[in-house]
Amino acid sequence: MSGAVLDGVRTHHSGVNPDMPAATTLAHLIDNLVTGPPTTTALQHLHDVAADQDPLPIADAVTSELTGRNLPAEHLRQIGRWLSEYGTRRNAVALGILLLGLAGDHRDRDLLLLLGSLEDLSLYAAVALTRSQPDRDQALFDLAARVAGWGRIQTVRRLAGTQDPQIKAWLLRHGFRNRIMDEYLAHLAATTGDLLSALTTPPVDDELLDGAGDILAALCLGGPAKDITDYPAAPETIDQYLTLVTQRPPSLTRVDVVLRLARFLTSDQAVSLNWTDTHRARMRRTCDRLVEQSDWLLAVDHAMDSPDLPQFRLAIWPARQLGIPTRTRIRARVHQHPDDGYLWQALTDDIDDVLVLAHQLLPLDHLANGPTLDVGLRADQPHHILDLIVSRLDAHPGKGWSLIRIALANPTIRNRNMAIRALTAWPPDTIADHVVAALQHASMIEPDPSVRGRMRQLLATWTTQGERHAAE
Structure with missing residues (x-):
């Protein structure tokens, strides 16, 4: 997970717990640099310590610590410039930006805009621009126009009330x-x-x-x-x-x-x-x-024939709401774009058809090359398409064994979990010997303990239920 995503989730959802010990350590190192000789060795040491610290939990605490020490602003600014310009690690550069927000001025505007154009640093640049620039709204506007993801969100939030x-x-x-x-x-x-x-x-x-x-x-x-x-x-x-x-x-x-x-x-x-x-x-x-109105209906119908994929994708939901036929057109488009998860998702209401398409379009031989500890968050890749299909098979017990078997040997943890979930929905009396053998083999080579545990639990359930049926 990138720094921008992690910071976005924490600032908007989960919250942040301040790391006071780390903040105090960094403030002490900065204090020593300001009050003593600012040697390259000392600057490099500060850089390396900062590089190992998550900047979000220490940002406010470092600012508070340094403000209370009443250090010379120009010296702080010079340290901030050095970290920002010469830093080679994201967290160290973020600390430099933080110092420019604390002690910088109009001279640092272009540097902050440049660094803030990197989404991983946009939050820190936005705060620094807010604190250091006389025309804060214009500075934030300039930054917001340069970014499009979490950086846009973090920056625009600071334009509230302009x-x-x-x-x-x-x-x-x-x-x-x-x-x-x-x-x-x-x-x-x-x-x-x-x-x-x-x-x-x-x-x-x-x-x-x-x-x-x-x-x-x-x-x-x-x-x-x-x-x-x-x-x-x-x-x-x-x-x-x-x-x-x-x-x-x-x-x-x-x-x-x-x-x-x-x-x-x-x-x-x-x-x-x-x-x-x-x-x-x-x-x-x-x-x-x-x-x-006919012209409104035609606008959607024409978009369903557009060669532009984003337009086509946007047209699917309105077309379905308006009763415009979509399935044949989506099937044709998924042949052109077999890695597009949205197109596959739009077809999953007919699981039998999707299973046929999967065998026609997915590189199945390359999706069963052994389990790893990859969690499986890669969108619009064949592994993700397999996930979209297998994750729905628990609603169709007995169907899709050929894909479930592949998912059991897929590199992503998520696909293997979805395979287990699909098999759990199968009636015990429908479990063939080759299915049991495949799950037994998967459990023996599974590297993730929790996934391996679920596999063995399902095998034990099948054994118990099989013995019960035999006794009856």
């Missing part, structure tokens, strides 16, 4: 979008960007309209951050969006948004918002009327 018109306009059109989940930033964009006001102030350009639609769809989905229930202006904003989109030509994204709004408007969550049943029903009728 009054800068350029930044507010960007938030509504582009700033909320990220490679993780738009739901993380949708509420911030709607509130800080004043979405309702933007939609009611002509002219409303297409980028704004489509940004608004995606923000509203993300808010309705809910998820890891504030959602539609935390947005008091939701009823008026949805109403205004529907008014505007009715006046514009359809597009695939607009069809998708209107369908999601229609589904939301009939949900229990929607009932709790500040609007009348009559108001809500009127908006739902507007949604239904729009997606029933």
Whole structure:
């Protein structure tokens, strides 16, 4: 797991426990460098110690320790520059950035933007820019535009409440979008960007309209951050969006948004918002009327024939909602892109067909080359496609043995676990000798103790039940 992902999960979900001993050690080393001769050897020692420390648990504590020591700012800045410019390990560079946030100034802006462009360092650069730059919002805006994943999320969060018109306009059109989940930033964009006001102030350009639609769809989905229930202006904003989109030509994204709004408007969550049943029903009728129009249906149908894979993938859900045939088209596309997990997932409602396709399209001979301790998180690879299929076989007892057998010998722990889960669902009286033999062999070569234990437990269950049936 990358540093950016780990920091993102901790700052948004699990929390962070401060590492005070490590922070004190680093503060002491920095103090010695500032008050004594700043030798290259001492700097290298600080670098090496910092490189072994997770920067997130020590960041605030180091800042507090150094602030209390009242050290010369320019000396701290020079140490920060050295670590940031010459550091060869991520954690050491993060400490350098932290020091620039504590003691840096406008001279460090370009360096912080450069380092912050690396997602693993974006959080620390965003904090440093916030603390050190006189035009903090513009500096954060410059950084946010350079990153697209957790770095975008961490940076945009620090733009909450900005009054800068350029930044507010960007938030509504582009700033909320990220490679993780738009739901993380949708509420911030709607509130800080004043979405309702933007939609009611002509002219409303297409980028704004489509940004608004995606923000509203993300808010309705809910998820890891504030959602539609935390947005008091939701009823008026949805109403205004529907008014505007009715006046514009359809597009695939607009069809998708209107369908999601229609589904939301009939949900229990929607009932709790500040609007009348009559108001809500009127908006739902507007949604239904729009997606029933021939040009709206054609927008989706044409996208299902698009050579552009992202467009095709986006069209699958709306097409199914509108009753447009999809299966034949998805099957054809999965032949062109056999490593695309989303396409396979869209076919799993017919497990027999998926099993046939798997034998036609997957490199099965290369998926059973022995167990390892790989946990199996690699998306859009043949191992992941095998996972998508085998993980559903517990709902179809007795089917898919040829893939289960391969999964038992797959390098990823997850696939082997899914094979065990599938076999656990099989009725005991259907277990053939060759299945037992395959699981016995798998258990003997399994390197993970917990997986090996589950294999042996299942074998023991089969033995016990077999003896019971024999006795009867």
